[in-house]
Amino acid sequence: MLRWALLAAVTVAVTVPLTLVGVPSAALFAALLVGIVLAMTSLAPKAVPRTAGLAAQGVLGIYIGTMVHRDAIDALGPDWAIVLGVAVATLALSIVAGALLGLHRDVTPLTGALALVAGGASGLVAIARELGGDDRVVAVVQYLRVALITASMPLVVTFVYHAEKTADAAPPAQTDALPWYLSIGLMAVIVLVGATVGRLVRLPGAGLLGPMAITIALELTGTSLGLAVPLVLVQVGYAVIGWQAGVSFTRESIRSIGRALPAALGLIVFLNVACAGLGVLLAHVSGISLLEGYLSTSPGGIYAVLATAVETGSNVTFIVAAQVVRVLLMLFAAPLLARGLVAATRRLRYSPATTSESREPIRVAD
Numbered sequence: 001m002l003r004w005a006l007l008a009a010v011t012v013a014v015t016v017p018l019t020l021v022g023v024p025s026a027a028l029f030a031a032l033l034v035g036i037v038l039a040m041t042s043l044a045p046k047a048v049p050r051t052a053g054l055a056a057q058g059v060l061g062i063y064i065g066t067m068v069h070r071d072a073i074d075a076l077g078p079d080w081a082i083v084l085g086v087a088v089a090t091l092a093l094s095i096v097a098g099a100l101l102g103l104h105r106d107v108t109p110l111t112g113a114l115a116l117v118a119g120g121a122s123g124l125v126a127i128a129r130e131l132g133g134d135d136r137v138v139a140v141v142q143y144l145r146v147a148l149i150t151a152s153m154p155l156v157v158t159f160v161y162h163a164e165k166t167a168d169a170a171p172p173a174q175t176d177a178l179p180w181y182l183s184i185g186l187m188a189v190i191v192l193v194g195a196t197v198g199r200l201v202r203l204p205g206a207g208l209l210g211p212m213a214i215t216i217a218l219e220l221t222g223t224s225l226g227l228a229v230p231l232v233l234v235q236v237g238y239a240v241i242g243w244q245a246g247v248s249f250t251r252e253s254i255r256s257i258g259r260a261l262p263a264a265l266g267l268i269v270f271l272n273v274a275c276a277g278l279g280v281l282l283a284h285v286s287g288i289s290l291l292e293g294y295l296s297t298s299p300g301g302i303y304a305v306l307a308t309a310v311e312t313g314s315n316v317t318f319i320v321a322a323q324v325v326r327v328l329l330m331l332f333a334a335p336l337l338a339r340g341l342v343a344a345t346r347r348l349r350y351s352p353a354t355t356s357e358s359r360e361p362i363r364v365a366d
Contacts, residue, residue, distance in 0.1 A: 003038075003045045007247075010034045011239055024150045024301060025143070027238035028122055032139055035246015036254070044247040048240060056240035057126045057207035058191030063229040063237070064123060064331070065215025067302075067324055070222065075317040076325075079286040086278045086297055087326045091333055093274050094118045094299075097267040104263050106256035107137055110341050115141035115264065117337075118271060118299030119330030123212075126241045127205035131338040136253055139245040141264045148268055150301035153308060156276075161291040163312045177228035186227055190214050204335030212331070275299045282322075288315060296322035 011027070011034045018026035038044035076083050094117045102112030111133040114124055121142035128135035157163045178186065194214045198206025218224040275297045283293030292314045295305050302323045309316045 003043060007034065007038060007044060007243065008239075010038070011243075015235070015239070024146050024304065025122060025238055027235040028125070028139075028242040029143055029147075031239040031242025032143065032246045033242075035243045036249045039247050039249045040251065040254075047247060048244040052240050053126070053244050054195065054207040055191065056237040056244075057123075057205075058195060058211045059187070059229065059233050059237035060122055060126060060241070061194065061208040061210070061212035062187055062190055062215045062227070063234050064120065064327065065212045065219060066224070066227060066229060067320075068216045068219045068328070070220055072317055072321040072324065073220070076321050079318075082282060082285045083296070083322045083325055084329075086282050086322075087329045089278055090118050090275055090297065090299060090326060091329060093271055094330070095337065097271050101141075101260070101264055101267055104260045106260045108134070110338055111137050113337060113341060114138045114334060116145070116267060116271065117330050117334045118145070118275065119327040120334075121146050121300065122238060122241055123205075123208050123331050124334055125245060127208050127335065129244070130205060130207075131335055133338065134253075135245045136249055137257055137260070139242070140257055140261070141268075144261070144264065145268045145271075146300045148265075149272055149298060150304040152272070153298065153301060153304050156294070157291065157308055157312065161294065163291050178226045180228075180230045182225075183228050183230065184233070186225070187229065187233075190218075204339055209332060209335065216328070271299055288318065292319060295319045297326075298323075299326075302327065 011031045014030035014034055015027045018030055023029060035044055095113060098113030098116040099109060100112070101107055101116055102109030104112070107115070110131070111128070114128050114131065114133045115138045117124055125135055125139045125142055128138040177183070191211050194210030194212070195207045196210075198210025198213075203209055215224070215227070218227065276294055279293035279295075279297035280290060281293075282288070282296055283290050286293075288296070291312060292309075295309050295314060296319045298305050305323055306316065306320060308314075309319045
């Protein structure tokens, strides 16, 4: 209990200043960092209970699902095909980049693929171990991707697209949201039903994708009743996911990840530039501006994208819809990709070395 109290207290103390300076997913980053430090000093708990991890997956699944709105999807209009095509191309680029990272001796092909999937970073970290990957590598590389893209976005928008701030960024207000206590009750039902049904149909990452699928269905049919995930629960979910990866670090795993980071950084830059090229294609076909094409295809930092779109007077609805399509495709495709990759390597009788000694991953169908 003392170890858990220390972990929670230090995480909160680190999260608050990171949030104030605008660090993306501050609670996840703080929990990951604090978990690593305490693990190195033998002060961290041995592991995050599986039930806590599944609950965090469910919360994040619902949170991502509430980003889907019918009016935003309808805003794509006749351009839905090119938007979907660009999202598929982004997935293909992610697979190529992940395969290249998997060539590194410290990273398995499966872990490389999950680490560089361009979307749903927190969700992928949450289910990486369950899919058979190394969640420590996935957490570090995914956060590096989001942080790098978020930090570079203002510079790209200013010096490449010469955009000027035309409005004050403000997140859209949800005036018809359910009271927090009713939202929590509805969330509990969605998590239980989604995770249970997901396991019954053998859905990979059922704890995340099951609740997400139900929430998306409720949003698109207009029956979500104004479901809104309380911010505190979102932060706790991020923290649990960060702890799950952080407390499992060892000195050897840190050394091996450090050796792989230069390759990962280069591949993240490649992915960002390639997606900017897809943005040019999207702008040409759909008739939007080059800036809107860049924001629509940015491979990460969806909240930074939203703020930038509002500030520059861009087509926020179209950009958000394109980003949501990308995130959902990545989250639903990644587990299937992982299952296919595992099956392929077994057929080829290929047994790659794991990144470092780690606990037995949870079976997908468990």
